[in-house]
Amino acid sequence: MADNIPDKILDAKEGRFPTTLEGIKQFYDEWAPTYEKDLAHEGYTAPRRSAETMAKCLTNKDAEIMDMACGTGLVAHELTRHGFKNIDGVDISTESLKICKEGGLYRRLICDRIGTNKLDINDDSYDGLILCGALLKGHLNLGCFPELIRIVKPGGPIIFSVSSNSKDTFDKFKDGKFESDLQELVCKGLWVKEANELIPDWIFNRPGHQYVYKVV
Template sequence: MADKIRTAKEGRIPTTLEGIKQFYDDWAPTYEKDLAHEGYIAPRRAAEAMAKFLTNKDAEIMDIACGTGLVAQELTQQGFKHIDGVDISSESLKICKVSGLYRRLICDSIGTNKLDINDDTYDGLIICGALGHLSLECFPQLIRIVKPGGPIIFSVDGNSMDTFDHFKDGKFEAALQELVRNGLWIKESYELIPDWVFNRPGHQYVYKVV
């Protein structure tokens, strides 16, 4: 769907919860095909990082803003078997359900709201390419559902870094560091990934829950 790709490239995706939901509901049928054409490698790189930090293939993994399931496809290729997902787009989750790669799917927004998930549930968590749509205040809630010692892997594309206000003027790094100072997690690694999507680089971070 050329108009969706163009909108994403130009950083014009809606910013309200309802707008984001509608945008991805409409895009869901062609989302994977469209991004494959753009050389979207972020899900594979995130899954490879998870395999590096979690060698136990029976680990339980949460895929935040899972979309149509690209991350689960890559995690499965790495040998992981227990994957749950959360996304605001019900149409995207329908595609996830058909794939059979997820144990549990939750249709919800991701923010300061408490997800219907117990504390310390998951061995690891991935957010792949969705942080442009999320408030940085979501991190404490995500840390809450990951077991101590578990990795949280998240990536941000260059377009989002240049477009969204919460990435500018050092705000993003300051928010991450504040959680370090508060003793919630520690930084494990950072990687700049060339040609992440749209011929732009991506930024992949790994933090470990304390």
């Protein structure tokens, strides 16, 4: 540790993530017990902002929502504050999912990787989907979006965010590639863009961008 800052926070700030799927799983399995406490000190606003945006998109509190890459349940906590109660989650970290289960906010939890693989979820299952804090170096990239679109009903919002730091430094995101890849899915008729909002304090006092797309 340095200056009493947890090692995992230091690694996350500097983008020092494992490069393999198993490495990412181990990273978050180890971090799960202190994840929420650690991030509470770092001004992680993305879960709250994602839930606020979902509440604007979906006024029906019986809506079924997928919390993709749900971690320990930060997004679900925020969604329940807005009255949502039908929330499912997917994550690769078994230890994180144990904490989600203990919290009792999810109907169904699925342990699986998130990518081009087909998840154990039927087509058009959800009224909306949130992907929060997972578009990072060594984590997810835009290859996962066709699968996410598959499980959301036509007209449903997909809300996701990415740090400005990732957009500036991560090869898959920088130099406009992120937006061009998103637009390619628009051109394929899979979704339409609704919003792109700059968030000044996304995490670590760094800005980020929140996107809203609507499934076609």
